[in-house]
Amino acid sequence: MKTMTDIDPIISSDQIIDTARKLAQKGRKKMVAVASAGDTDVLGALASANADGILDATLFGDREKITDAAQSGGVDISAFNIEHEIDVNKAAYGAVKMAAEGKADVVMKGFVSTSALLKTVLSGDFNLRTKNTLSHTAVLDIPGYHKLLQMTDGGMVVKPDIEQKLQIMENAVLVSRALGLTPVRVALSGAVDRTYKSVPASRSCQEFIKRATELNLEDVLIQGPLTFDSATSGEIAALKGIEGPVAGDTDIYLTDTIEECNIVAKALINFADTVFSGVIVGARVPVSLVSRTDTLKNKKSSVSIACLVAEYYRLTGVAGGTI
């Protein structure tokens, strides 16, 4: 098994940012290629991360729009190179090409639609596609939970079939490895804690676990169905009489549908002071995206986690689909 060997397990969003900074200090600073960079929020996140010594960036896009966006947000982008390109799609192409050539470690979404950017990432022109589907993994720092909780997939695959769900899990496990976690504990989400004939989502867990076991993933422990409380509280799991290696100590909460993941994560973000970072995995480079509604800390920790994933790929030579 390959893991990040020189870091302690990361259990908070502050540690995500700190670890990315320390990697940079050791001379492994990451280069982020920004697709259509005329976006104030993206530039703000990058400038702040750059000022902290976390990363460098190359900005692809219309020079005028980029400088306007920076000025309107009071963002200093003097540290970054701009690759002038007026056409949005060509700017995205340029950023992805830089990553494909190994000159950038992370692709970041700017003022371009997610679907257009990902289409470029998966394009036959580049060798960035893997056997796995692309998926989004949300890394949640929930006050009251003793470690980070990854939730996936709340952004990419609408109704994953079992093959896609296995790939989504593999993708998330790579992120866990990049966080220095071993073993990685995966809970299959549920509204119930055991199989009920009348609950289809609970029935599908057995088949999933069987298939996942056949993948022989080293140091990956899987259990389910587990309700959110059983997955994240050892005390509740014990009260219910649930044993097993994942209950109460989950690293990855793997949901059945995009809605479940998205909505539960948003409940935690909006009501439980949860710091959220997210990254798209499944290609040979991580794809980072931040949203307007993210706080600066969310954004910084999102680009930081992309840097950690990129470092993990560099160290181990693995990328999406090749654990």
Place this chain on the structure above:
Amino acid sequence: MIKSFDELAAETKEKIAGHDIPKMGIIYPRGGKCVEAAVQAADSGFIQPVLFGPENEIKKNAAAKNLDISSFEIKNISSPDEAARKAIEAARNGEVRFLLKGSIATRDLVEILLQPESGFTSKGKIISHIGLVDSPKYHKLMFITDAVVNAESGANVKIGIARNAAALARKLGVESPKAALLAAVEAIYPAVPVTMEEAAIAKMSDRGQIKDVIIDGPLSFDVAINADVARSKGITTSKVAGDADIFVGPSMETANGVYKAMVMYAGVEAAGMIYGGEVPVASTFMVDPVANTVNSIILGAFLAINRELKHI
């Protein structure tokens, strides 16, 4: 309009004054949280409990926890199935006014309630779980549904779930309850079945085909709770966005996860109710603290006393 559990308790107490204290049947208690909550609620004068469960075990566990249940009526019953049947029968006969889930996994109770021979529901009727949440970060009570009953829900079931929650909301004084059908996005995409189904229900609501509740969807969770986010995403004409009372999960797993996430990590007060059947069944999860079970009992008492006052 009742805006908090404190207000609910005060209003319930006021209504009970001068009337019989409502009787509450507990389905298969064995001690533990349900008995503890019942003692608290009974001591405060909200209910008179009737316990349908294993008498010796109940008494032993209550004694071990120093709970005084000497005034409680106990019907000695050894199995959860029989306890449920007898408790429902007692409710139908008017011997008890509502029920409380005892020491039994919620889904196991639901399985019993859904059996036709339980007498709890009849064909075509939709029963659902409603989690009532009071968060300091939202401007009104939240009705989160359905966390545990309807494992498979087409449009018809979703409408029933929304209407059950609306019926409960109206009893608490919400004049025109607003229900958000939750999704991962607020745009309608033909390739995303959930958004198509929710949009069709919203259209039915727009045309007045669904009575008693204003429904909109698909709405992402942040759009449903935050008018600014709604506007920034171009949702400007929705009557529900930013001001939803009711949050209908696109799946049972979603509503379950949201309710649990809120109770565990969001510092909220909450209550739970299985609604739409023969009588309301107050029902909290293992993760709920005793206070939430007490809230649920008070909600049951409130519904019972309202029903009685209406019949006088």
